[in-house]
Amino acid sequence: MARLNFKKLNIWxxxxxxxxxxxxxxxxxxxxxxxxxxxxxxRCALSIPxxxxxxxxxxxxxxxxxYIEDSLGSAFEWKTQLVVARNINYISEExxxxxxxxxxxxxxxxxxxxxxxx
Numbered sequence: 001m002a003r004l005n006f007k008k009l010n011i012w013x014x015x016x017x018x019x020x021x022x023x024x025x026x027x028x029x030x031x032x033x034x035x036x037x038x039x040x041x042x043r044c045a046l047s048i049p050x051x052x053x054x055x056x057x058x059x060x061x062x063x064x065x066x067y068i069e070d071s072l073g074s075a076f077e078w079k080t081q082l083v084v085a086r087n088i089n090y091i092s093e094e095x096x097x098x099x100x101x102x103x104x105x106x107x108x109x110x111x112x113x114x115x116x117x118x
Contacts, residue, residue, distance in 0.1 A: 006056040011109045015049035041081045047074040061117045072110045
C-alpha cells in the first residue's frame, strides 16, 4: 500500500469539521465541566481524525486498519458523550439531532473505509 495523503481523504476532512463543531459546542458548557465532559468530548473528537492521519503513515493496510478501528471507537465514544450532554440539558434537542446525524454518517464513512482496506 502506498502511503495516503490523509488531508485528501473525505473521512478526514469531515472529521476535522466535527472537531471544530465539538470545540464550539463545548464552549457553551458550564465552566465546571472544563476537566470533565468538555475535555473528554474534545479529546475524543480530536482522536477521530488524528487516528486516520497516523494510520495513513503505516506501510500496510493491516497496520492502517488498527488506526481506523481506533478512529471508529472514538466516534462511538463521542456519540455517547453527546447523549450525556443532551441528557443533562447542555444542548438542545435540535442541536443533538444534527450532531447525532453527523456522527452516524461519519461512523458509516469510517466503516466503509475499513471494509475497503480489509
